[in-house]
Amino acid sequence: MAAQYAIEGTTAKGIAASVERGMSEGGLAPGDALPPVRRLAEDLGVSPGTVATAYKELRQRGLIVTRGRGGTVVAEAPAVASRRPPRVPTGLVDLAGGHPDPAFLPVLRFPATVAPVYGSHRAAPRLADLEALTRAWFERDGVPAEHVTFAHGALDCIARLLSTELRPGDAVAVEDPGFHHLLDLVPALGLRMVPVTVDGEGLVPDALRSALRSGVRAVVCSPRGQCPTGAFFTQARRNELVALLGEFPEVLVIEDDHHAEAGGAASHTLAAAGLDRWAQVRTVSKHLGIDLRWAGVACDAVTLARHDGRMLMTSGWVSHVLQETVAGLLADEAVRELVATGRRAYGERRTALIGALGAHGIRAVGASGLNVWVPVRDESAVVNGLRTQGWWVAAGARFRIDAPPAVRITTAALVPEDAMRLAADFAEVLGDGQATYGG
Template sequence: MERAVADGGLGPGDALPPVRRLADELAVSPGTVAAAYKELRGRGVVVTRGRGGTVVAAAPAVASRRPPKVPDGLRDLAGGHPDPAFLPDLPGLAAPSSGPRSHRSTPRLPRLEERVRAWFDGDGVPSECVTFAHGALDCIARLLTTELRPGDAVAMEDPGYHHLLDLLQAMGLRTIAVAVDDEGMRPAELREALRAGARAVVCSPRAQNPYGGCFSAARRDELVEVLRQAPEVLVIENDHAAEIAGAELNSLTGGGLSRWAQVRTVTKYLGTDLRWAAAACDPVTLARHDGRLLLTSGWVSHLLQAAVLTLLDDPSAQLLVTRAEATYGERRTTFVKELAQRGITAHGVSGMNVWVPVRDESAVVNGLRTRGWWVAAGARFRMASAPGVRITVAGLGSAGAARLASDFAEVLGESEATYGG
């Protein structure tokens, strides 16, 4: 069955035969088939829907779900990428010292660790315990792996970051959707997720992808109050666009939570090839993360750490980051206003993306494609939330924003005519 999923013979949502029927066909015991189905669930290949039977998971672990290739001649606003004009040149790498060596005993460059502590401290995030990883997803995956087992539930933003949703599916973890608005996760829905058995919460304090929300101080306080009622739950903040979010940080991590981590990376503003992340966390979480890291890669490349440190200390690079944050904010605000002038509601109070609710995602995506735009259908980001499309505005100037908004309005008009108003 894994081979069939990997080869495309079985696709997402396809039903597996009932246990007894397959046992009869293969001349094996029902217990053997049931054990195989249990193994497939543990690997994230299939899910069970009660009376709906067992079906292939939406993003099975044995299959890859890379975004579709951008067709030739289209303006790509679907990838979530920064504007290359605001990315600094990567520094040259010094040759490593000769001879065999291991950095397991000193995995973090002291100067970079000091710089990271100041980075977190500046935003009010406790920095007594910090660690490094190979990007935000790598860090979050390791944190969840050390805490949870297949079948455990994680409270996730809805709509939320599609790669993270796919990752949890591949790990065999269940997701419980928590609705978001312009201020982030909604407290009532989070409370329900915890009551439903969520053992971890993953959220974005700002630049939420794809919705663009950010925690207000009031929303932060409400969420902390909910989370204090579940001290055993691990809370992970993914502050992936910290320096270019265009919004202040109102972090959950300073609220006295027992188990927490905040993860930051630099790929959106220092370079997409800098697969490095820093995390501040509680002592237990640090020990478990670093213990697992020690047994796998051992440490994050010191050459990579040196490159990050050079850029963090480079005034010209930091000037580009400052300009990027201001420019992205202007472009995001301009596009939202252009849509509003045409009667279209959109969301995007921080970050590089704008979420536009629509009735028919396919009609909008295909309609914009015929006009030269490539945007992301919301289906990849959603669990239970209403349809929409995500548009990355990092490289969208004012003239482009006006033209895209006009094209968007025309596409919506055509869609409404198709469906009879």
């Protein structure tokens, strides 16, 4: 560690803030070693657990890294960008990306003409036709749609909401395992992540209760098609969570319902529960096209004002050309039929792989969405083993905080016949003597 900087603090938050202050002021440079946990605890007169908690927070935010015997050091480049997945090796079947099957995406039809306008669209950022379609989309599932707005995608919306509601150092409850881009985004905003365990019905109430009692200021979750597990809220689980969140009315609840059309699960959303502070964001990338960077947002009045106020100061509005394109697709009956066909196919393909793996004694989950989550003991061994068989799957490390290891397999374009071959190869990788390895 740099000799001229002394870490201070008597709480985990204070110690973490002191380290970050040293980095911002130049007292701690990239690569500088931090004191071992026990030594710093003795110097500060606190418990080793307090220092360990501070270091854990800093690691989650990408500000420090632990190098085994090399100790803990200041990160060379604090994380501010999303970790990119490894490039798919040539010749392998890509089952790692989480993308929809292009066969079920419509051909995009852009406006025939785009007339020039005077000035900007800041005074009228939303097209009336698309706003009406967006309200109907939310209302179909019981989500209040009195206050709606648009964003440039789910992460754009979530980043804006968190940055207007929270301050650096505040805590956000996130799903574990969860959406890897969100797990990168939260620390990049200077916020602390509090992992909440996910099971087949979504957020586990006891885990969320612990997070809320620890002082989180926001909760980000998916009501269905949860990435990477495919979990979705049942009516009973949703009611449990609503009762719990009712005890913490000041907490902002953000639902990322990106699988509203392709997920294949009923809508039991927290957004329809009358919470004080809430927002639900829906995108069209999974069922209309990944290049359509548009999201509809329904929320309470305060959240709307803060979101739109910040947007006016930055991008101002979502392109009206993009809005016209999305509106045309949402209103097209043939497109709706194509989307419904895709939704059925995605369900069949998830079910086929889960069944095929189960026939080999390998447990897998994926009740909705485009992916199947398979618990394993050694992610690298499974990924590399399947690579030799011609398959490319995603190691679960990118999606986990404290959750146990697993691999994620995107089934969107995996037809049932190929699912049987993949399952056999998976079993071979695990070995005849470890048929229940995935359990």
